[in-house]
Amino acid sequence: MTLTMRLRAQAHIETPRLETPFHPRLAALDRVNDWYNWAGYKAPHALDDTELEYFAIRSTASLFDLSPMVKYRIEGKDAERYLNRLTLRDVSRQKTGTVQYTAWCDDAGHVLDDGTLFRLAPDVFRLCCQDRHLPWLLDSAIGFDVDIREETEEIAGLALQGPTAFATLKAAGLGNVASLRPFQITTLPAPFGDVTISRTGFTADLGYELFVPSEHALALWDLIHAAGQAYGLRAIGYDALNRARIEAGFIVAGADFIGADIALRPGRERMPDEIGLDWLVDPAKPHFNGRRAILHARRTGALKHVLVGLEIEGNVPAEGAIVYHGRSREAGVVTAAIWSPTAKRNIALASLTRPFGTEITNDLWVEIYALRELSYQKMMKRAVIVPRPFVSLPRRTANPPGLF
Amino acid sequence: MxxxxxxxxxxxxxxxxxxxxxxxxxxxxxxxxxxxxxxxxxxxxxxxxxxxxxYTFHSGFRSPGLAHLLNRLxxxxxxxxxxxLTRDAALTPTTVLAPGRPAVTLRGAYGETVKGVTPEEARAFAALRRKLMFQASVLGRFLRKAPPRLDGAHLSDLLTAGGAGLKMLSHGREEARDLLRMLLTNVADVADEFLTDDRLKALLACDATLGFRLGPRSPTSLIGLYYRLTGEIGGKRGGQIPAxxxxxxxxxxxxxxxxxxxxxxxxxxxxxxxxxxxxxxxxxxxxxxxxxxxxxxxxxxxxxxxxxxxxxxxxxxxxxxxxxTDGVTARIDIALDRAPVFPGAPADAATGRIVVARSLGQVEEAFNAVKYGRASEEPALEITVPTLADPDLAPAGRHTLSILAQYAPYRPREGWGTEGPAFVSRVLSLLENVSPGIGATIIAAELLTPDAMEERFDLPGGHxxxxxxxxxxxxxxxxxxxxxxxxxxxxxxxxxxxxxxxxxxxxxxxxxxxxxxxxxxxxx
CATH class of the missing domain: 3.50.50.60 (FAD/NAD(P)-binding domain)
Structure with a gap:
């Protein structure tokens, strides 16, 4: 091999972080140069001011590049049966043209990841998630007539979220999404080709997710971005989205729970019931991975943790704080926390060690350390368990969608 | 039916x-x-x-079964x-035949007496045998009950483990240390440590690895020998009788x-x-x-x-x-028109088993081939004459020979269609070395490769x-x-x-x- 050939073969080293198909547009709008690594892709924490980006989600419309989300295409004669064994919910009851929020576990009943399952055709599914799982998905396919392929790079995705999301789509010529109910999927023609649109999102607001082949990414962006100008559309980064998702009470792999195949330390894995996903588990459906372990843990009371929503006095976010019972006994840890601008409450998600959070729910406190100019201010704040979501907006599910 | x-x-x-x-x-x-x-x-x-x-391998000739010896019923x-099946059964001898060298014969339960080696070597073997038998008796405590469970200690598991611990210490700390030192090692190192005679070393190498995808120098290969010595026949550990x-x-x-x-x-x-x-x-x-x-x-x-x-x-x-679960041992069943003769071996050698192997190195080299998808150039053989225990397996006056030949890969790179005939002829020429003239008495020889065992006995991998x-x-x-x-x-x-x-x-x-x-x- 000549030196030139060697160098050419090493070209990927030049870009250790991949750029998404929307990167040219993001880079052009970016004012703060604050990027992070999302599954190997360069993704913005923020493009501009995070407060403005957050309020775009809640007051007008926001555009978020979700292309780095890991996507698997699962198709074949046994696709439904395969997914029914893989995931917690009953896939045989999922209609074509709908999306199901779901999760999947290992044999021990520990959650590997959560994600959304798109049923694009009777035998064609797309599974979207945070972490990569191809070896697990392929090993799960032993004995099934099913074809599994990662299509993260081939499919570009945008989340259009906020009260004027529908108005924006209408202005973009995609007004036919009007009939789309939450968790439904449709495919609509755009000038450059078809766009697959689902009424889903991570914000608890009115919103849609749009998918196109990567080569149409920029055309899609331009179409939506231009149409949204009259509706206060703003491109956003993850920090703003994260605030909205905490308000929605959604959990994130790697933050609110650690995938069982990623957790290094014993005892860090979580069962569905330990991260608020007990409602996904369907004991009445045919066998699925982890079923035996989950039902056994339920029967024997072996569940160790519970995920709760907390409302904390004051206005200092309790990120990473330790939760105490009676101000002294450790009861758990806060996994996500913000001052919620919409709920006007200081909210948090916390992983508590049972019986705290289940039998013992009173007298909870969080210890917040706030670094204030070279000095920690230590605060012991009262915390109350409250239902999730923290923010519930009628416009999220209104039919037809509001034309704000 | x-x-x-x-x-x-x-x-x-x-x-x-x-x-x-x-x-x-x-x-x-x-x-x-x-x-x-x-x-x-x-x-x-x-x-x-x-x-x-x-199973019938040639018209009128039957094999007693894939297992041709009982050593752990x-x-x-x-x-x-x-x-x-085992009460009052007389244990049969093991004879090691290496061309050009005198036979070594082990009698009783795995060589209570050894003939054909120097007195020093016989003493060395006795010392090794004693040690291995003791160690096998400690390990054997775990075999007659369900395996311990890790999801919570059970009293009986603790008793077994405690009993094994006490048993281990019963012969002194040195023996306990030796068990822990040897447990996961390989049979070659142990044989080299105690013995000098190549024929005895070859026997241990064969017995530790027979049926396993390990060479004598592979880590943990001693376990195969321990496992064999935990078996008993008629109350005698290490004993064997025809199946x-x-x-x-x-x-x-x-x-x-x-x-x-x-x-x-x-x-x-x-x-x-x-x-x-x-x-x-x-x-x-x-x-x-x-x-x-x-x-x-x-x-x-x-x-x-x-x-x-x-x-x-x-x-x-x-x-x-x-x-x-990929098997590495082939079976060759041979129909003979008269009783086989093994010159130099004791008269009753054929009632037991005959191991044809020259040295530990030969067995290790035989294993090398299987690692790369080939059958051994010079396989090690374990031979029995089933018709001596059950004459009904062949027409009157005729005999069968059952040979386990190691190593034979589950699926050789070239395929058994190509490898098979050459492998059989190599085995037969090794047989000829220890029983000159036997070739002329062979009526038929059937090779049962691991993949054929898989097919015939529903044994995935032929293991x-x-x-x-x-x-x-x-x-x-x-x-x-x-x-x-x-x-x-x-x-x-x-x-x-x-x-x-x-x-x-x-x-x-x-x-x-x-x-x-x-x-x-x-x-x-």
């Missing part, structure tokens, strides 16, 4: 269905039937016995089944106990629903309902072929696909131990952790063959312990 006087129960009327009429399936079925359960045993072949089932199994009419004895015990037996009844599927057994479906489409099914088949057959993957967890399937027996596939991990201890994640489905603790060989222990586990409801 129904080979029993008892009528076949209609679907749903038996307590337990046992799949597989090998000796372990027969053991489990018999033990359950004796305990009052109504048991239906389903065997795919037309005759029972599995690896102990005689468990006394508890014999007692539970009322067998009488003769073994299948008939187990079959008779099952009949006596009232087991309903259906041969020619291949099970196509184990039916389950939401994690519990509901019955079996036969190859002819018949469905038999049952809430308790005992599978005395290879664990991979049970879980990858018979149970739907949709009813198992991914991790279990994944672990089973990585389960090492007669139902999977390698290294530490990662033993005890709480036999065959894999999720399936250890006979119970399975499928309620009502029990494993009962060599793929379960304690492992392979004609011991009957997996079948016995599985039946006890099933009857105990929790564990024996």
């Amino acid at each position: 129904t080979s029993s006087d008892t009528p076949t129960p209609a679907a749903g009327t038996c307590d337990v269905i046992v799949i597989g009429g090998g000796h372990n399936g027969l053991t489990a079925a018999t033990v359950l039937a004796k305990a009052g359960r109504s048991v239906l045993l389903l065997e795919a072949a037309e005759t029972l016995g599995g690896a102990t089932r005689p 468990d006394p508890e199994v014999e007692k539970a089944l009322g067998l009488d 003769s009419r073994v299948a008939q004895a187990f079959e008779a015990a099952a009949h006596t106990a009232g087991v309903t037996i259906r041969t020619g009844a291949r099970v196509a599927a184990i039916l389950t629903e939401r994690g519990a057994v509901t019955g079996v479906r036969l190859a002819d489409g018949t469905t038999l309902a049952a809430t308790s099914v005992v599978s005395a088949l290879h664990p991979r057959t049970t879980f990858l072929d018979l149970v739907s993957p949709a009813e198992c967890d991914t991790g279990l399937v994944r672990a089973l696909t990585h389960y090492r 007669w131990h139902h999977g390698e027996m290294q530490p990662d596939q033993l005890l709480v991990n036999r065959p894999i952790h999720a399936l250890s201890g006979y119970r399975t994640p499928i309620d009502g489905l029990t494993l009962a063959a060599a793929g379960s603790h304690p492992g392979g060989g004609i011991s009957g222990l997996p079948g016995l312990l599985a039946a006890r586990t099933l009857m105990a409801g929790s564990r024996p």
Whole structure:
């Protein structure tokens, strides 16, 4: 091999972080140069001011590049049966043209990841998630007539979220999404080709997710971005989205729970019931991975943790704080926390060690350390368990969608 | 066909269905039937016995079964089944033949006396034998009960472990240290440490690795020898007798106990629903309902072929696909027109077993080939003459020779069609070396390669131990952790063959312990 050939073969080293198909547009709008690594892709924490980006989600419309989300295409004669064994919910009851929020576990009943399952055709599914799982998905396919392929790079995705999301789509010529109910999927023609649109999102607001082949990414962006100008559309980064998702009470792999195949330390894995996903588990459906372990843990009371929503006095976010019972006994840890601008409450998600959070729910406190100019201010704040979501907006599910 | 006087129960009327009429399936079925359960045993072949089932390899000539020696039939199994195969049986000798050198003969239980070596070497062997026997007696304590469980200490497990610990210390700290030092080492280092004679070293190398995909220098290869020495015949550890009419004895015990037996009844599927057994479906489409099914088949057959993957967890399937079960031993059955002669060997050598191997190095080199998908240039041979124990296996005056030849890969790179004939001729020329002129008396020779064993005996990989027996596939991990201890994640489905603790060989222990586990409801 000549030196030139060697160098050419090493070209990927030049870009250790991949750029998404929307990167040219993001880079052009970016004012703060604050990027992070999302599954190997360069993704913005923020493009501009995070407060403005957050309020775009809640007051007008926001555009978020979700292309780095890991996507698997699962198709074949046994696709439904395969997914029914893989995931917690009953896939045989999922209609074509709908999306199901779901999760999947290992044999021990520990959650590997959560994600959304798109049923694009009777035998064609797309599974979207945070972490990569191809070896697990392929090993799960032993004995099934099913074809599994990662299509993260081939499919570009945008989340259009906020009260004027529908108005924006209408202005973009995609007004036919009007009939789309939450968790439904449709495919609509755009000038450059078809766009697959689902009424889903991570914000608890009115919103849609749009998918196109990567080569149409920029055309899609331009179409939506231009149409949204009259509706206060703003491109956003993850920090703003994260605030909205905490308000929605959604959990994130790697933050609110650690995938069982990623957790290094014993005892860090979580069962569905330990991260608020007990409602996904369907004991009445045919066998699925982890079923035996989950039902056994339920029967024997072996569940160790519970995920709760907390409302904390004051206005200092309790990120990473330790939760105490009676101000002294450790009861758990806060996994996500913000001052919620919409709920006007200081909210948090916390992983508590049972019986705290289940039998013992009173007298909870969080210890917040706030670094204030070279000095920690230590605060012991009262915390109350409250239902999730923290923010519930009628416009999220209104039919037809509001034309704000 | 129904080979029993008892009528076949209609679907749903038996307590337990046992799949597989090998000796372990027969053991489990018999033990359950004796305990009052109504048991239906389903065997795919037309005759029972599995690896102990005689087969015809040439017109008029039969092999006594894939297993040609008994060296570990468990006394508890014999007692539970009322067998009488080993009582009063005279232990047979082992003779090592290396061309150009005098024969070495071990008599009694694994060489209580050794002939053909110097007095110093005989003493060295006795010292090594004593040590290995002691160590095997410590380890053997774990074989006659279900493997310990890791999900909470049980008193009986602690007692076993404690008992083994005390036993280990009973011979002094030095012996205890030696056990821990040697336990996971390889047979070659141990042989080199104690012995100088190549023939004895070669014998240990062969005995430690026979049936395993290990060379004598492979780490943990000593375990194979320990395992052999935990076996006993007539109360003598390390003893051996010819395997003769073994299948008939187990079959008779099952009949006596009232087991309903259906041969020619291949099970196509184990039916389950939401994690519990509901019955079996036969190859002819018949469905038999049952809430308790005992599978005395290879664990991979049970879980990858018979149970739907949709009813198992991914991790279990994944672990089973990585389960090492590629056999490395070929069987060659030979029809002879007269009794074989082994010059230089004692007159009764042929009543026992004859091991043809020159040195430890030869066995190691023989193993090298199989690593790269080839059959050994100079395989090691274990030879028996089954017709000496059971003349009915051949026409009057004629004889059979049973040879285990190691190493022979499961699927050689060139394919057995190419490798086979050359391999057989190499084996026959090795045979000719130790029995000059035998070639002219050969009527027929049939090669049974691992892949042919797989086909004929439903042994995935052609591995007669139902999977390698290294530490990662033993005890709480036999065959894999999720399936250890006979119970399975499928309620009502029990494993009962060599793929379960304690492992392979004609011991009957997996079948016995599985039946006890099933009857105990929790564990024996």
